[in-house]
Amino acid sequence: MLKVAKRGEVPPFIVMDVMRAANALAATGRDVLHLEVGQPSTPAPAGVLAAAHAALDCDRIGYTEALGILPLRERIAAYYRAEQGLALDPGRIAVTLGSSGGFLLAFLAAFEPGDKIGLASPSYPAYRNILRALGLIPVEIPAGPAERYQISVTLLQNCPLTLDGLIIASPANPTGTMLPPRELEEIALYCRQAGIRLVSDEIYHGIVYGTVESRSAAAFSDEAIIVNSFSKYYSMTGWRLGWMVLPPELVRPVECLAQNLFISAPALSQLAAIAAFDCGEELARNLARYAENRALLLEELPKAGFDRLAPADGAFYLYADIGHLTRDSAEFCRRMLAETGIATTPGIDFDPARGHATLRFSFAGATGTMAEAARRLQNWRR
Numbered sequence: 001m002l003k004v005a006k007r008g009e010v011p012p013f014i015v016m017d018v019m020r021a022a023n024a025l026a027a028t029g030r031d032v033l034h035l036e037v038g039q040p041s042t043p044a045p046a047g048v049l050a051a052a053h054a055a056l057d058c059d060r061i062g063y064t065e066a067l068g069i070l071p072l073r074e075r076i077a078a079y080y081r082a083e084q085g086l087a088l089d090p091g092r093i094a095v096t097l098g099s100s101g102g103f104l105l106a107f108l109a110a111f112e113p114g115d116k117i118g119l120a121s122p123s124y125p126a127y128r129n130i131l132r133a134l135g136l137i138p139v140e141i142p143a144g145p146a147e148r149y150q151i152s153v154t155l156l157q158n159c160p161l162t163l164d165g166l167i168i169a170s171p172a173n174p175t176g177t178m179l180p181p182r183e184l185e186e187i188a189l190y191c192r193q194a195g196i197r198l199v200s201d202e203i204y205h206g207i208v209y210g211t212v213e214s215r216s217a218a219a220f221s222d223e224a225i226i227v228n229s230f231s232k233y234y235s236m237t238g239w240r241l242g243w244m245v246l247p248p249e250l251v252r253p254v255e256c257l258a259q260n261l262f263i264s265a266p267a268l269s270q271l272a273a274i275a276a277f278d279c280g281e282e283l284a285r286n287l288a289r290y291a292e293n294r295a296l297l298l299e300e301l302p303k304a305g306f307d308r309l310a311p312a313d314g315a316f317y318l319y320a321d322i323g324h325l326t327r328d329s330a331e332f333c334r335r336m337l338a339e340t341g342i343a344t345t346p347g348i349d350f351d352p353a354r355g356h357a358t359l360r361f362s363f364a365g366a367t368g369t370m371a372e373a374a375r376r377l378q379n380w381r382r
């Protein structure tokens with residue numbers, strides 16, 4: 001038997017396994033409701049589709065420069081100017097294969113094997129799984145309801161290990177909670193003083209419900225790596241396009257890594273994505289739908305016994321404490337899928353230590369799907 005590298009022994013991304021089980025059930029004719037995957041049910045905005053058609057007709061769709069086409073990098077810089085009042089040099093912006101490609105480049109460029117990277121637990125599972133695959137050490141910092149599931153300076157001060165990096169996300173997956181600007185600033189300052197490279201995942205920026213002001217960590221630190229994506233707010237998951245705002249000293253390392261690992265992000269997606277920033281009206285309609293879904297589930301889920309929900313300031317998730325219903329979230333989600341046809345994600349995907357008592361509902365889908373899910377859950381739990 002030939003060798004198989006340990007690097008590949010990362011745990012599965014459980015939500016993808018749940019999605020496979022849900023699709024298999026749907027193939028047998030069952031009406032399955034997808035509340036597992038964090039994916040908008042809408043296509044890319046019409047302006048993006050039109051730009052893609054036009055590009056197909058007149059562009060060669062070849063490789064691009066590794067950091068992305070200049071008009072897109074300039075448009076992203078203009079977005080920071082308009083939305084955040086920040087004047088960023090487009091030269092600091094790297095266009096990536098989704099934020100997933102961004103994380104890979106960021107971790108490779110900023111950290112050495114064996115470096116310790118802090119992250120909240122619960123958090124997006126790929127952080128720790130990518131870190132492990134790269135020989136970095138994820139340091140899970142438990143952040144519960146008392147901390148609104150977010151990293152704080154106090155948690156960092158109490159961390160027994162010396163960190164080389166820190167990943168934060170606001171709004172966060174799976175909880176949707178946000179860091180108020182003052183706390184974000186304090187974390188950025190703490191990281192600078194402690195020599196910790198801050199990585200701020202801002203993929204859910206734009207999907208916010210007005211409870212907390214939304215600021216980019218770029219406002220507080222030039223040393224932080226900002227990761228963002230067209231997947232969520234811009235409803236472009238399959239276009240595999242994201243971007244980073246890089247500290248100046250990481251631009252060239254990221255460029256060289258990107259040249260060798262990817263050559264470039266998809267040219268068609270880049271050409272089309274420039275238009276995404278001018279599709280505000282359509283994106284506002286998507287946001288209104290998420291807000292309606294959120295309000296519906298916040299009203300209806302407690303009637304089905306799911307009454308311990310994290311405060312979802314943003315994103316399209318509700319993270320439910322189901323400790324009073326089960327001690328085995330994976331089995332609970334399997335049973336829910338089998339008995340109601342509703343797919344959800346067990347908390348162990350996000351928090352291996354405590355996620356046996358939590359689950360995540362995604363409300364990225366259609367409002368009718370949410371209403372039907374609420375009805376089925378209320379019958380199920382009656």
Ligand SMILES: Cc1ncc(COP(=O)(O)O)c(C=O)c1O
Nearest residue numbers: 038098099100124173203229231
């Ligand atoms: C918090 C967070 N970051 C990053 C990603 C990766 O997204 P993409 O690679 O499509 O940009 C996701 C996807 O669900 C996510 O929830």
